[in-house]
Amino acid sequence: MSESKREILKKKILDAAEKCIETQGLTALRARDVTKDAGCALGSLYNAFEDMDLLILSVNSRTLARLHASLKDASASQEAPKETLLTLALAYLEFGTENPNLWAALFDHRMQPGVPVPRWHLEEHAVLIAEIIGPLSQLSPNLDEDTLASRARTVFSAVHGIVKLSLEGRFVALDPNTVRAELSEFVSQYLREAD
Amino acid sequence: MSESKREILKKKILDAAEKCIETQGLTALRARDVTKDAGCALGSLYNAFEDMDLLILSVNSRTLARLHASLKDASASQEAPKETLLTLALAYLEFGTENPNLWAALFDHRMQPGVPVPRWHLEEHAVLIAEIIGPLSQLSPNLDEDTLASRARTVFSAVHGIVKLSLEGRFVALDPNTVRAELSEFVSQYLREAD
DNA sequence: CGGTGATTCTGAACGTCGTTCAACACTAAA
DNA sequence: TTTAGTGTTGAACGACGTTCAGAATCACCG
Numbered sequence: 430m431s432e433s434k435r436e437i438l439k440k441k442i443l444d445a446a447e448k449c450i451e452t453q454g455l456t457a458l459r460a461r462d463v464t465k466d467a468g469c470a471l472g473s474l475y476n477a478f479e480d481m482d483l484l485i486l487s488v489n490s491r492t493l494a495r496l497h498a499s500l501k502d503a504s505a506s507q508e509a510p511k512e513t514l515l516t517l518a519l520a521y522l523e524f525g526t527e528n529p530n531l532w533a534a535l536f537d538h539r540m541q542p543g544v545p546v547p548r549w550h551l552e553e554h555a556v557l558i559a560e561i562i563g564p565l566s567q568l569s570p571n572l573d574e575d576t577l578a579s580r581a582r583t584v585f586s587a588v589h590g591i592v593k594l595s596l597e598g599r600f601v602a603l604d605p606n607t608v609r610a611e612l613s614e615f616v617s618q619y620l621r622e623a624d
Numbered sequence: 625m626s627e628s629k630r631e632i633l634k635k636k637i638l639d640a641a642e643k644c645i646e647t648q649g650l651t652a653l654r655a656r657d658v659t660k661d662a663g664c665a666l667g668s669l670y671n672a673f674e675d676m677d678l679l680i681l682s683v684n685s686r687t688l689a690r691l692h693a694s695l696k697d698a699s700a701s702q703e704a705p706k707e708t709l710l711t712l713a714l715a716y717l718e719f720g721t722e723n724p725n726l727w728a729a730l731f732d733h734r735m736q737p738g739v740p741v742p743r744w745h746l747e748e749h750a751v752l753i754a755e756i757i758g759p760l761s762q763l764s765p766n767l768d769e770d771t772l773a774s775r776a777r778t779v780f781s782a783v784h785g786i787v788k789l790s791l792e793g794r795f796v797a798l799d800p801n802t803v804r805a806e807l808s809e810f811v812s813q814y815l816r817e818a819d
Numbered sequence: 820c821g822g823t824g825a826t827t828c829t830g831a832a833c834g835t836c837g838t839t840c841a842a843c844a845c846t847a848a849a
Numbered sequence: 850t851t852t853a854g855t856g857t858t859g860a861a862c863g864a865c866g867t868t869c870a871g872a873a874t875c876a877c878c879g
Contacts, residue, residue, distance in 0.1 A: 434827090457737065460865080460867080469828080470828060470829040470830060471829080471866095472867085472868080473827085475866095475868080476828075481867090536794075537732075537734075539732075542649075542651065551794075554794065582789070582790075582798075583786055583807070584810075586789040587783075587810065590781040590783070591778055591781040591782055591785065594781040594784065595781065599749065603777075607774055611777075611778040612778070614778075615778050615814075654835090654836075654837090655838080656835090656836085656837090664857080664858090665858045666837095666838090667838085670837095670838070676837065822878090824876090825876085827873080827874070829873085831870100832867105832868085832870105833867085834867090835865080835866090838861105839862080840861090842859100842860105843857080843858075844857070844858090846854085847854090848852090849852080
């Protein structure tokens, strides 16, 4: 048997949770809805997952894998480091636009107070930043490893902020084309030659 | 009487809520704790405020006023638009660093599903962006009003993203000096002359 | 097959939360 | 003092995540 019954049920619950977050958002996720959707009893959720936090982290794990794949796809088609960085930023925006609730869950979720995010999940987040270290080091070959890591985090955070606040529509609902143009302009401006 | 009893109680509840968010964070805010701290019954909270959302919005309103004042103070001491923008970014970082929980509440809070954020509160957020429109228009006098507004939102979002992800320590706990240096470097790079 | 120990599944029950509301207390004009 | 109106109270409600004792199921052996 390739999958035990236990694993099948765990996957059903994970699928149901993912669908709920995708369609209704993280805050609409309910243990009772998920288990009803998965066709099992309420308590079975706690056999499959330690608690709701770990269930959400598992959904986020899937999302991060898809996001990471999208970014790798996007950057694979580029040669010059500046084009790679611009393409990565636009791919990041596109993923967030097309998966708004799943993407938001990556950054909106908070663990119960006092419980740290597991290391394996932090490392899954770190691969996003790792993706931009390559082209960044090509642009600044003289940077040492630590500075490069900080710089990559900074650039990622800036792009992330632009995508996040525009998708939240916190200030005003924005036209997607305008956002894409603004992000593109911003990255180009940051990377432009000072010759 | 300068303040009715009603207004005094409302202020007491607001103070208690602010103190709770400041010391323990938004997610630790409880109606029962707040009213006990304010010295009134649980139900009185709902005489003073429509619900918890509006109470949180009122706390955020205070925080935004303080943040806005900090930004105006910071930019008042500058003449050149680039220095103004850099100073604003660093002042924003400083405010977030010194008021982590209150500042996080500004962006972490979500209304109940289906309930929109009141217009008066959206406008309180907008003043942050308005603060950078001035120096930005000095740098790009040829931009029309709409583009300038989008550009201001973009620049704000980028700086915000850098501050937010570093204060959350999502990827790794960061040295404050490193963050300040990175933010400063980033803004300078974005604004540097292309002569 | 039947027995038996371990494992998994179940859903009622618990504690906590925001919110409501009928009863009560207070105030101020008649 | 009476009375109408307003403010205050905290028990109660429904929804939530989580637990756990009992029921069901499984795996192995005689």
